[in-house]
Amino acid sequence: MQKTSSKSGVYVFPFFLFGLFWALAITLWQTTGNLFYFFNFGYIGTSIAVGIGLYISLPAKKKPTGRRVAQFLVGAYMLFFLGLFARENMQIEGFFFYLLAGMFYGAVIHYLVAKIFGVFIFNRGWCGWSCWTAMILDLLPFRRHRQAPLAPPFWALRYLHFGLSLGLVAVLWWGFGYRVQEQSVTELYWLVGGNALYYALGIALAFLLKDNRAFCKYVCPIPTLQKIPARFALLKIAGDLNKCTDCGACTKMCPMDIDIPAYLQKGQRVLSTECVFCLECINVCTKGALAVNFAFDRVRH
Numbered sequence: 001m002q003k004t005s006s007k008s009g010v011y012v013f014p015f016f017l018f019g020l021f022w023a024l025a026i027t028l029w030q031t032t033g034n035l036f037y038f039f040n041f042g043y044i045g046t047s048i049a050v051g052i053g054l055y056i057s058l059p060a061k062k063k064p065t066g067r068r069v070a071q072f073l074v075g076a077y078m079l080f081f082l083g084l085f086a087r088e089n090m091q092i093e094g095f096f097f098y099l100l101a102g103m104f105y106g107a108v109i110h111y112l113v114a115k116i117f118g119v120f121i122f123n124r125g126w127c128g129w130s131c132w133t134a135m136i137l138d139l140l141p142f143r144r145h146r147q148a149p150l151a152p153p154f155w156a157l158r159y160l161h162f163g164l165s166l167g168l169v170a171v172l173w174w175g176f177g178y179r180v181q182e183q184s185v186t187e188l189y190w191l192v193g194g195n196a197l198y199y200a201l202g203i204a205l206a207f208l209l210k211d212n213r214a215f216c217k218y219v220c221p222i223p224t225l226q227k228i229p230a231r232f233a234l235l236k237i238a239g240d241l242n243k244c245t246d247c248g249a250c251t252k253m254c255p256m257d258i259d260i261p262a263y264l265q266k267g268q269r270v271l272s273t274e275c276v277f278c279l280e281c282i283n284v285c286t287k288g289a290l291a292v293n294f295a296f297d298r299v300r301h
């Protein structure tokens with residue numbers, strides 16, 4: 001059985017994150033002389049800490065507001081400031097282009113920190129707390145979806161999407177000699193067009209499948225990057241089998257269709273790499289059987 005963290009322990013977490021991000025902000029600013037790092041990491045750390053602080057302090061029914069606040073503060077900043085104002089192509093193709101060009105700007109730092117290396121610690125917290133696509137999808141009415149998830153082949157669409165994005169970049173880069181440029185209008189068009197497509201597809205799928213997160217489950221290419229580090233993520237949901245009555249409320253509320261009690265019964269944390277760390281399961285459990293837990297899992301999953 002997993003040991004869950006105490007409530008006072010959870011309160012420490014937003015302060016820890018706040019300090020961690022500001023330490024990173026100051027270190028990068030001092031070592032590179034670039035004030036952007038100070039502002040960027042300081043702002044993101046403060047936004048997430050405020051969201052988590054709100055989540056902890058609000059009454060049960062209002063707790064998701066904390067997550068939504070962080071989602072809007074970070075997601076909107078990434079999309080509007082880094083994307084539209086600073087003209088960085090934040091789409092996955094932009095990340096590949098900047099990597100090929102050796103341009104380690106905001107988009108590359110964002111992917112490396114939030115979507116690859118940070119996942120080793122914070123799990124897919126990006127998807128639950130900061131994503132600018134999900135910030136809109138989570139506003140749709142199918143929060144608690146009632147249809148069975150689609151069959152396994154549909155889950156492969158995200159890998160196809162990832163492969164097509166990578167292939168498109170390779171063809172443009174090596175076949176047509178396309179070269180990404182700093183703050184170019186082309187990257188701005190790519191960002192706007194790509195996001196418009198994501199939003200249109202995400203909203204259409206949500207209504208079609210009556211599931212706000214259908215786009216996340218079947219189409220988004222980002223989990224392809226996240227799923228390997230998510231296997232080893234230190235932060236996961238843990239449960240106390242003595243308190244769990246196997247009522248299934250957590251699984252019904254989980255936006256990613258994860259069978260949470262099944263992990264508890266095996267004496268494991270929630271090892272699914274689909275978990276977006278939204279904490280809805282903790283919030284809905286009236287027995288207090290679930291909590292955030294910081295540990296290393298020795299099992300394969």
Ligand code: SF4
Nearest residue numbers: 127131134216220222
């Ligand atoms: S799966 Fe994609 S769209 Fe969904 S939250 Fe994660 S990055 Fe955003």
Ligand code: SF4
Nearest residue numbers: 254275276278279281
């Ligand atoms: S397991 Fe819990 S934290 Fe993870 S996605 Fe499901 S409801 Fe959210």
